[in-house]
Amino acid sequence: MMSRWDELERWMQEQQLPRGFEALKNTGWIERYVKTMMTKAMPEQMAQSVQTDQAAQQGHSRAETFETHHFIVVKWPLPRGAHPSSLRLLVREDRIRIEGLPGDGKDTVKLPKLVLPRVCKALCRDGILQVKLRKRPVNRQYYETTIRY
Structure with a gap:
Protein backbone atom coordinates (compact mmCIF):
# COMPACT_ATOMS: atom_id res chain seq x y z
CA MET A 1 0.00 0.00 0.00
CA MET A 42 -9.82 31.86 -20.30
CA PRO A 43 -10.45 32.69 -23.94
CA GLU A 44 -8.52 35.65 -25.35
CA GLN A 45 -11.57 37.90 -25.57
CA MET A 46 -12.40 37.32 -21.93
CA ALA A 47 -8.81 38.03 -20.89
CA GLN A 48 -8.83 41.30 -22.84
CA SER A 49 -12.13 42.38 -21.32
CA VAL A 50 -10.78 41.60 -17.83
CA GLN A 51 -7.73 43.79 -18.52
CA THR A 52 -9.86 46.69 -19.77
CA ASP A 53 -12.20 46.34 -16.79
CA GLN A 54 -9.24 46.44 -14.41
CA ALA A 55 -7.87 49.52 -16.16
CA ALA A 56 -11.24 51.25 -15.91
CA GLN A 57 -11.53 50.40 -12.21
CA GLN A 58 -8.07 51.77 -11.51
CA GLY A 59 -8.98 55.04 -13.22
CA HIS A 60 -6.64 54.64 -16.18
CA SER A 61 -7.41 56.08 -19.57
CA ARG A 62 -5.48 56.68 -22.76
CA ALA A 63 -3.12 58.94 -20.82
CA GLU A 64 0.44 58.05 -19.87
CA THR A 65 1.68 59.08 -16.44
CA PHE A 66 5.33 59.74 -15.59
CA GLU A 67 6.66 60.51 -12.16
CA THR A 68 9.80 62.46 -11.28
CA HIS A 69 11.14 63.49 -7.89
CA HIS A 70 9.00 66.64 -7.62
CA PHE A 71 6.51 66.38 -10.48
CA ILE A 72 3.94 64.15 -12.14
CA VAL A 73 3.61 64.51 -15.90
CA VAL A 74 0.53 63.26 -17.75
CA LYS A 75 0.58 62.94 -21.54
CA TRP A 76 -2.89 62.67 -23.02
CA PRO A 77 -3.26 61.87 -26.74
CA LEU A 78 -6.30 63.78 -27.90
CA PRO A 79 -8.78 62.10 -30.25
CA ARG A 80 -9.41 63.46 -33.71
CA GLY A 81 -11.75 66.39 -33.77
CA ALA A 82 -10.75 67.65 -30.32
CA HIS A 83 -10.08 71.39 -30.36
CA PRO A 84 -7.85 72.74 -27.58
CA SER A 85 -10.06 75.80 -27.22
CA SER A 86 -13.11 73.66 -26.37
CA LEU A 87 -11.35 71.57 -23.70
CA ARG A 88 -11.60 72.09 -19.93
CA LEU A 89 -8.94 70.69 -17.62
CA LEU A 90 -10.06 70.07 -14.03
CA VAL A 91 -7.39 69.21 -11.44
CA ARG A 92 -7.93 67.68 -8.03
CA GLU A 93 -5.36 66.46 -5.49
CA ASP A 94 -5.76 62.83 -6.55
CA ARG A 95 -6.94 62.97 -10.19
CA ILE A 96 -7.37 65.12 -13.27
CA ARG A 97 -10.28 65.24 -15.68
CA ILE A 98 -10.56 66.61 -19.17
CA GLU A 99 -13.95 67.68 -20.52
CA GLY A 100 -15.08 68.71 -23.97
CA LEU A 101 -13.76 65.68 -25.83
CA PRO A 102 -15.66 64.50 -28.90
CA GLY A 103 -17.73 61.37 -28.33
CA ASP A 104 -17.95 60.51 -24.64
CA GLY A 105 -17.02 64.05 -23.57
CA LYS A 106 -14.96 63.25 -20.43
CA ASP A 107 -11.85 61.36 -19.46
CA THR A 108 -10.34 60.97 -16.00
CA VAL A 109 -6.87 59.93 -14.84
CA LYS A 110 -6.12 58.85 -11.29
CA LEU A 111 -2.76 60.20 -10.16
CA PRO A 112 -0.20 57.99 -8.39
CA LYS A 113 0.54 60.63 -5.71
CA LEU A 114 -1.23 63.66 -4.29
CA VAL A 115 -0.46 66.94 -6.08
CA LEU A 116 -0.91 70.66 -5.54
CA PRO A 117 -3.88 71.38 -7.85
CA ARG A 118 -3.17 75.10 -8.16
CA VAL A 119 0.43 74.52 -9.31
CA CYS A 120 -0.20 73.03 -12.72
CA LYS A 121 0.96 73.73 -16.27
CA ALA A 122 -0.75 72.39 -19.38
CA LEU A 123 0.46 72.46 -22.98
CA CYS A 124 -1.27 71.16 -26.12
CA ARG A 125 1.04 70.39 -29.03
CA ASP A 126 0.78 67.99 -31.98
CA GLY A 127 -2.47 66.47 -30.69
CA ILE A 128 -1.05 65.65 -27.25
CA LEU A 129 -2.08 67.42 -24.07
CA GLN A 130 0.79 67.46 -21.58
CA VAL A 131 0.00 68.34 -17.96
CA LYS A 132 2.77 68.95 -15.42
CA LEU A 133 1.69 68.77 -11.77
CA ARG A 134 3.77 69.48 -8.68
CA LYS A 135 3.64 66.76 -6.01
CA ARG A 136 2.30 67.74 -2.63
CA PRO A 137 5.19 67.91 -0.15
CA VAL A 138 5.10 65.61 2.83
CA ASN A 139 4.64 67.33 6.18
CA ARG A 140 7.58 66.06 8.21
CA GLN A 141 6.80 68.04 11.35
CA TYR A 142 6.07 66.09 14.52
CA TYR A 143 3.15 67.08 16.71
CA GLU A 144 3.02 66.25 20.39
CA THR A 145 -0.16 64.75 21.69
CA THR A 146 -1.30 63.79 25.13
CA ILE A 147 -1.41 60.20 26.28
CA ARG A 148 -4.44 59.15 28.26
CA TYR A 149 -4.03 56.70 31.12
Whole structure:
Protein backbone atom coordinates (compact mmCIF):
# COMPACT_ATOMS: atom_id res chain seq x y z
CA MET A 1 0.00 0.00 0.00
CA MET A 2 1.34 3.40 -1.00
CA SER A 3 1.29 6.34 1.36
CA ARG A 4 -0.33 9.59 0.34
CA TRP A 5 3.09 11.22 0.05
CA ASP A 6 4.21 8.52 -2.40
CA GLU A 7 1.03 9.07 -4.40
CA LEU A 8 1.71 12.81 -4.50
CA GLU A 9 5.30 12.27 -5.67
CA ARG A 10 4.12 9.86 -8.36
CA TRP A 11 1.53 12.39 -9.54
CA MET A 12 4.20 15.14 -9.59
CA GLN A 13 6.46 12.94 -11.72
CA GLU A 14 3.60 12.37 -14.17
CA GLN A 15 3.07 16.14 -14.35
CA GLN A 16 6.85 16.63 -14.85
CA LEU A 17 7.12 18.56 -11.62
CA PRO A 18 10.10 18.53 -9.22
CA ARG A 19 10.28 15.73 -6.64
CA GLY A 20 9.76 15.99 -2.90
CA PHE A 21 10.83 19.10 -1.05
CA GLU A 22 12.73 20.40 -4.09
CA ALA A 23 9.38 21.71 -5.27
CA LEU A 24 9.17 23.98 -2.25
CA LYS A 25 12.61 25.49 -2.86
CA ASN A 26 11.84 26.74 -6.38
CA THR A 27 8.36 28.25 -6.78
CA GLY A 28 8.82 29.45 -10.37
CA TRP A 29 7.24 26.27 -11.71
CA ILE A 30 4.07 27.01 -9.74
CA GLU A 31 3.76 30.44 -11.37
CA ARG A 32 4.29 28.98 -14.84
CA TYR A 33 1.82 26.16 -14.17
CA VAL A 34 -0.90 28.52 -12.92
CA LYS A 35 -0.28 30.94 -15.80
CA THR A 36 -0.63 28.23 -18.43
CA MET A 37 -3.75 26.85 -16.75
CA MET A 38 -5.33 30.32 -16.66
CA THR A 39 -4.54 31.04 -20.29
CA LYS A 40 -6.02 27.70 -21.31
CA ALA A 41 -9.12 28.28 -19.19
CA MET A 42 -9.82 31.86 -20.30
CA PRO A 43 -10.45 32.69 -23.94
CA GLU A 44 -8.52 35.65 -25.35
CA GLN A 45 -11.57 37.90 -25.57
CA MET A 46 -12.40 37.32 -21.93
CA ALA A 47 -8.81 38.03 -20.89
CA GLN A 48 -8.83 41.30 -22.84
CA SER A 49 -12.13 42.38 -21.32
CA VAL A 50 -10.78 41.60 -17.83
CA GLN A 51 -7.73 43.79 -18.52
CA THR A 52 -9.86 46.69 -19.77
CA ASP A 53 -12.20 46.34 -16.79
CA GLN A 54 -9.24 46.44 -14.41
CA ALA A 55 -7.87 49.52 -16.16
CA ALA A 56 -11.24 51.25 -15.91
CA GLN A 57 -11.53 50.40 -12.21
CA GLN A 58 -8.07 51.77 -11.51
CA GLY A 59 -8.98 55.04 -13.22
CA HIS A 60 -6.64 54.64 -16.18
CA SER A 61 -7.41 56.08 -19.57
CA ARG A 62 -5.48 56.68 -22.76
CA ALA A 63 -3.12 58.94 -20.82
CA GLU A 64 0.44 58.05 -19.87
CA THR A 65 1.68 59.08 -16.44
CA PHE A 66 5.33 59.74 -15.59
CA GLU A 67 6.66 60.51 -12.16
CA THR A 68 9.80 62.46 -11.28
CA HIS A 69 11.14 63.49 -7.89
CA HIS A 70 9.00 66.64 -7.62
CA PHE A 71 6.51 66.38 -10.48
CA ILE A 72 3.94 64.15 -12.14
CA VAL A 73 3.61 64.51 -15.90
CA VAL A 74 0.53 63.26 -17.75
CA LYS A 75 0.58 62.94 -21.54
CA TRP A 76 -2.89 62.67 -23.02
CA PRO A 77 -3.26 61.87 -26.74
CA LEU A 78 -6.30 63.78 -27.90
CA PRO A 79 -8.78 62.10 -30.25
CA ARG A 80 -9.41 63.46 -33.71
CA GLY A 81 -11.75 66.39 -33.77
CA ALA A 82 -10.75 67.65 -30.32
CA HIS A 83 -10.08 71.39 -30.36
CA PRO A 84 -7.85 72.74 -27.58
CA SER A 85 -10.06 75.80 -27.22
CA SER A 86 -13.11 73.66 -26.37
CA LEU A 87 -11.35 71.57 -23.70
CA ARG A 88 -11.60 72.09 -19.93
CA LEU A 89 -8.94 70.69 -17.62
CA LEU A 90 -10.06 70.07 -14.03
CA VAL A 91 -7.39 69.21 -11.44
CA ARG A 92 -7.93 67.68 -8.03
CA GLU A 93 -5.36 66.46 -5.49
CA ASP A 94 -5.76 62.83 -6.55
CA ARG A 95 -6.94 62.97 -10.19
CA ILE A 96 -7.37 65.12 -13.27
CA ARG A 97 -10.28 65.24 -15.68
CA ILE A 98 -10.56 66.61 -19.17
CA GLU A 99 -13.95 67.68 -20.52
CA GLY A 100 -15.08 68.71 -23.97
CA LEU A 101 -13.76 65.68 -25.83
CA PRO A 102 -15.66 64.50 -28.90
CA GLY A 103 -17.73 61.37 -28.33
CA ASP A 104 -17.95 60.51 -24.64
CA GLY A 105 -17.02 64.05 -23.57
CA LYS A 106 -14.96 63.25 -20.43
CA ASP A 107 -11.85 61.36 -19.46
CA THR A 108 -10.34 60.97 -16.00
CA VAL A 109 -6.87 59.93 -14.84
CA LYS A 110 -6.12 58.85 -11.29
CA LEU A 111 -2.76 60.20 -10.16
CA PRO A 112 -0.20 57.99 -8.39
CA LYS A 113 0.54 60.63 -5.71
CA LEU A 114 -1.23 63.66 -4.29
CA VAL A 115 -0.46 66.94 -6.08
CA LEU A 116 -0.91 70.66 -5.54
CA PRO A 117 -3.88 71.38 -7.85
CA ARG A 118 -3.17 75.10 -8.16
CA VAL A 119 0.43 74.52 -9.31
CA CYS A 120 -0.20 73.03 -12.72
CA LYS A 121 0.96 73.73 -16.27
CA ALA A 122 -0.75 72.39 -19.38
CA LEU A 123 0.46 72.46 -22.98
CA CYS A 124 -1.27 71.16 -26.12
CA ARG A 125 1.04 70.39 -29.03
CA ASP A 126 0.78 67.99 -31.98
CA GLY A 127 -2.47 66.47 -30.69
CA ILE A 128 -1.05 65.65 -27.25
CA LEU A 129 -2.08 67.42 -24.07
CA GLN A 130 0.79 67.46 -21.58
CA VAL A 131 0.00 68.34 -17.96
CA LYS A 132 2.77 68.95 -15.42
CA LEU A 133 1.69 68.77 -11.77
CA ARG A 134 3.77 69.48 -8.68
CA LYS A 135 3.64 66.76 -6.01
CA ARG A 136 2.30 67.74 -2.63
CA PRO A 137 5.19 67.91 -0.15
CA VAL A 138 5.10 65.61 2.83
CA ASN A 139 4.64 67.33 6.18
CA ARG A 140 7.58 66.06 8.21
CA GLN A 141 6.80 68.04 11.35
CA TYR A 142 6.07 66.09 14.52
CA TYR A 143 3.15 67.08 16.71
CA GLU A 144 3.02 66.25 20.39
CA THR A 145 -0.16 64.75 21.69
CA THR A 146 -1.30 63.79 25.13
CA ILE A 147 -1.41 60.20 26.28
CA ARG A 148 -4.44 59.15 28.26
CA TYR A 149 -4.03 56.70 31.12
